[in-house]
Amino acid sequence: MKSLQEDIKNQDFKHVYLFCGEEDYLKQQYKKKMQQALLPDGDTMNFAYFEGRKTEPGEVISLADTMPFFSDRRVLLLEDTGFFKNQCQGLPEYLGELPDYLCMIFVESEVDKRSRMYKAVKKQGRVVEFTTQDSNTLMRWVLGMMKKEGKQITQRDMELFLQKTGTDMGNIERELEKLLCYTMGRDVITKADIEAVCTTQITNHIFDMLRAVTDKNQKKALDLYYDLLALKEPPMRILFLLARQFNLILQVKELVKEGYDQGQIGKKAGLQPFVVRNYMTYARKYSEEDLRSAVEECVSTETKVKTGYMTDSMSVELLLVKFSSK
Numbered sequence: 001m002k003s004l005q006e007d008i009k010n011q012d013f014k015h016v017y018l019f020c021g022e023e024d025y026l027k028q029q030y031k032k033k034m035q036q037a038l039l040p041d042g043d044t045m046n047f048a049y050f051e052g053r054k055t056e057p058g059e060v061i062s063l064a065d066t067m068p069f070f071s072d073r074r075v076l077l078l079e080d081t082g083f084f085k086n087q088c089q090g091l092p093e094y095l096g097e098l099p100d101y102l103c104m105i106f107v108e109s110e111v112d113k114r115s116r117m118y119k120a121v122k123k124q125g126r127v128v129e130f131t132t133q134d135s136n137t138l139m140r141w142v143l144g145m146m147k148k149e150g151k152q153i154t155q156r157d158m159e160l161f162l163q164k165t166g167t168d169m170g171n172i173e174r175e176l177e178k179l180l181c182y183t184m185g186r187d188v189i190t191k192a193d194i195e196a197v198c199t200t201q202i203t204n205h206i207f208d209m210l211r212a213v214t215d216k217n218q219k220k221a222l223d224l225y226y227d228l229l230a231l232k233e234p235p236m237r238i239l240f241l242l243a244r245q246f247n248l249i250l251q252v253k254e255l256v257k258e259g260y261d262q263g264q265i266g267k268k269a270g271l272q273p274f275v276v277r278n279y280m281t282y283a284r285k286y287s288e289e290d291l292r293s294a295v296e297e298c299v300s301t302e303t304k305v306k307t308g309y310m311t312d313s314m315s316v317e318l319l320l321v322k323f324s325s326k
Helices: 002-010 024-038 057-064 091-097 116-124 135-148 155-165 169-182 191-197 202-214 218-230 235-257 262-269 273-283 288-306 312-324
Strands: 016-020 047-051 074-079 102-107 126-129
Touching: 002 024, 002 126, 016 024, 016 116, 024 074, 024 102, 024 169, 047 057, 057 074, 057 091, 091 116, 116 126, 135 155, 135 169, 155 169, 155 191, 155 202, 155 273, 169 191, 202 218, 202 235, 202 273, 202 312, 218 235, 218 312, 235 262, 235 273, 235 288, 235 312, 262 273, 288 312
Parallel strands: 016 102, 016 126, 047 074, 074 102
Antiparallel strands: none
16 A cells, blocks of 8 residues: 555556455545546546446457547546456456556456456556554544544543444444534543444444353343344354354464464454453453354354254354353
């Protein structure tokens, strides 16, 4: 991403770019920045947009070969074409001989790094992968937006906010907008404000359910499960996420045993540091054997559902009852 920022700052652009990765918010932001940098006067005559899997490589090449009209540059923006996942005739070869006036920007959700298109862009231009940002980066970003609005927040409440929103920057921005509107006229954002207006993501409902299971609070665990069912969350997805949580606790427990600190565990397990802290607390309540057994039971339950031995909703409910029994 730093290389892309340098390209924009220095107005020194490659002829082809690929924006990929799981952080859609950043992809969209930099797509707009590139459009503004490449066509500062909003030149629509020398700009073309292609979207979707019905995009024809031949049509793209034909337009790319068209000289710009009263301008030094022609810009083609292509989004979710599937060219980096499926066969794409002619375009990989064309990327090796792009005209000097052309800049192509691909914004893709699905990318196969073994594809000819990916290799061609990497060789001839720049691949920019927008990954999920770490907690420190997200906190600085959110604090920057809060500062502009004259708001303050404690570290603990900021962690609560990010626990509720997850790491998707688009969702964080939407939830922050709600929070800023709710606290209009006040300088400090509190835990009560966050609890009042911020929507908890489905994965965090699972996390709350796991906390109730770990605390042996059977009623709360089942209530949270029924809430998830009411939200039309499939029982098998709940089971998958529950198994994943137990597996992550097991990983954290093993890494703690090996002597890794909170930050190192976060990097190895792909978790935010403040989330690792919670997992470390849970890990102390279970033995490694208990955690392995919990994961195995989740897998066994899935098999029973698939073979018709049990219904999906009942099987997960029985599992929660067993895990949360004192």
